[in-house]
Amino acid sequence: xxxxxxxxxxxxxxxxxxxxxxxxxxxxxxxxxxxxxxxxxxxxxxxxxxxxxxxxxxxxxxxxxxxxxxxx
Numbered sequence: 129x130x131x132x133x134x135x136x137x138x139x140x141x142x143x144x145x146x147x148x149x150x151x152x153x154x155x156x157x158x159x160x161x162x163x164x165x166x167x168x169x170x171x172x173x174x175x176x177x178x179x180x181x182x183x184x185x186x187x188x189x190x191x192x193x194x195x196x197x198x199x200x
Contacts, residue, residue: 140181141177141180141181145180148180148187149173149176149177149180149190152176152187152190152191152194153169153172153173153176153194155191155194156172156176156191156194156195156198157169157172157194157198159191159195160195160198160199162198168197168198169198171197172194172197172198175193175194175197176190176193176194176197179193
């Protein structure tokens, strides 16, 4: 997994919140057959984190956001 974005948010998000985002990230990458270490995957991780921080907590909506980032 491209965790480059995750260590930077560890002080802001709880380990449970990070686990939720990481699970969604892994699912989205698997759905789109995107390598989890690619630059696009890193952008996806960052977008998921920002979306979660801004109050988008619905898993289905976060999955849709992740798919949109990977397909763009």
